[in-house]
Amino acid sequence: MFKILQKSISIGTVTAEYPRVAPHLAEQFRGRLEFDFAAWSDARPAADVCPTGAIAIHDCDGVRQVTVDYGRCIFCGECEQASADGAVRMTKQFELAVTDRRDLVITAEYALQADGHHGELLSFSSGPIAEEPGKRIEAAIHKLLGRSLAIRQVDAGSCNGCEQEIVALNNPVHDIERFGIRFVASPRHADMLLVTGPVTRNMELALRKTWAATPDPKVVVAVGACGISGGIFGTNYASLGGVDAVIPVDVYIPGCPPRPEALLHGILLALGLVRQRMGTHPRG
Amino acid sequence: MTSLLNNLRECFPEQIRAVEETAPGQFTVLLDGPDATEMARHLMSGYQARLVTVFAEDRVQVEGVFYLYYVFDRPGDPSWLILKASVAAENPTFPSLAAEFPAVNWQEREIQDWFGLEAVGHPNPRRVALHDNWPDVHPLRKDFPLDTVLPPFEGERHVYRPAHGEGVFHIPVGPVHAGIIEPGHFDFAVAGEPILYLQLRMFYTHKGTEKLFENLPIQRAVFLAESISGDSAFSHGTAFCRAIEQASGIEVPARAQFQRTILLELERIVNHISDAGAIANDVGFVIANAHAGRVREILLGLCETLTGSRMLRGMVAPGGVRRDWQRTQVEAIEKTLKVVQREFRDLVAMLQSSNSTRERLQRTGILRAEKASMLGVVGVAGRASGVDLDLRRDHPYEAYRHLPFRVPVYQAGDVRHRLLVRIDEVSESIQMVRAAVTQLPDGPHRAPTQPIPPDRCAIGAVEGWRGEIVHWVHTGYGNCLERCKVKDPSLNNWPAIVEAVEGNIIADFPVINKSFNLSYSGTDR
């Protein structure tokens, strides 16, 4: 026992201080894609290699519409490699959670040249800037925090990759309990459902039941490319796609899987919603 | 292998239509008709061959038949033997081997569910992959479209065998569990505390993966392979790429072979260490788990430095790896391992210092050696129960033939020994990674991309941290796939949990389950 204590003391504090302090990210980490739309001469190579259809093109009447869906992206980096003009770049930005699914989709329109390359950039939407950086959210929450938050995690069909990172939230480095957040065993005790996907046909009923068993007001967070859109699995005979195909979703956290800080960012964002709803919808 | 093939030709002159080396070291014996049972018996009794996996393929539109593939290996021979039997579309049945070889019990039932081929004589022919409330469909038949919208499900999902007797009752658990784990349904029949028997209902996370592979461009398919089981992304990705490479004759450059080996071993170290922590946690040793979690974070940082992903995703590719390493990245390996080795030693000392932990783990959840080999149990769970198998040694691939390592095997088969196998393997793996780093050759990290020839079949097999991962591909036209069969080690190991829990108290189920730590998604696909 003494040895164990000694070990614990010798290690000291290991807990990361995100969101107060930016996390340490490896130089190689692949976060959000950034596009230099004006310099992008051809989106076809990127769309061709994209394994999930996150980059899609639609040519019509001499106009090319390019859509990028961060809710499908698995951050593989293939589009960056395939785009010779350097217009597609992976950044280290990981705070990508949003409350509106539409904010994860950006588009650009080009006049189309005869050889399929882009002509003039006609329009573009600037895309998902993290709705609220983690720092600001946390400051706001500190003011609101009256009691702890209980999360029920539901795996509605994932490959178990997202669960790996969700479990990491409980380790001493990410230590989610420092925010008064804890994972609970029953939906009846939960304020928030943290759901991974894709939602399989076989998990649909269990997910609906879990949602119904969670008392109001509740917040649902969809985790990862598969939880948001079905990801690489999409929709098929066995997969219903993203979580919002089955239950209403309040916060979407992109990633494959989202790293623990990205999860925290999304959970803190959702926590803000819980607070708001508590105000209008107090529990008896 | 030559003498074995000659012997088969002698013993079964009527039945063998052709013998072909379909990929390097992979021999396919094409049979006349659907009955491979005699030959399978002959191989298993006469040559100590092991039936690794059984699966089917729908070739009705092209050749008018379904094929069954029986994959064998045998001790001391690194090649694979594949019996290929044909089932006529008009008579969709085949003789079952499950009564004699329980290892194929689930796999034959999968063939029934996915393809609608009846395994005649199967001791328990009920559905396994499709739940009982699914309509009568066979999703891996080629005439079943991937995007079929099935009608709403009706009726019971699964009817469990009733438990009789005084004081006997059922405890249903799942599919949503209390912790952060994957979904599945467990039905315990208990008499007081002890578990009489456990019935499993898996395939809750079935997401059409094998169907999705069909017609998928191979370059994209790699990412699907990485999503079969998220804690084994690199191993599954590598098994898939190896199958493609074997099928198309792509030579992986030496540097990439070493890089893959290093990453495969890192995946093993990460998962074994977190399992050691989780097993301790389930018997109340929370501090040990906290330390394991911390060490895991150190390792995941290294994974990110080497691949850009904490989960080692987006790195492996047909022909090698996607990104080369700079000197600083390679140096990070040694630096990190030094810390990890020290921390791991402390973790092991901590685990061993606790008598109460030892008591809870010892003689808990015993899987007897005879049962393990009968059920075809593989990987960590197998090696803790006397099953001396390890693809890294038995079918060496990548850089393993250049690295010295020991394969730990125990007989006791309890939770403690499944933990010991992991502990031993972590030490071995750390040495292997070190040796691989010192030998890391210069040169290209990826072979030039080339078109993949159509209509080739090959196996890619990798010893993942959990056990043997086998992918089998049939290439199609236009760099796409005809079929990809995936066998995760979990598939054979689930029935072993049923054996291991019998007679244990229900409170010990979590730690027994954790000591196997099987993949639901890998099973369900």
Ligand code: SF4
């Ligand atoms: S990084 Fe995202 S958008 Fe780019 S190819 Fe990969 S999945 Fe597609």
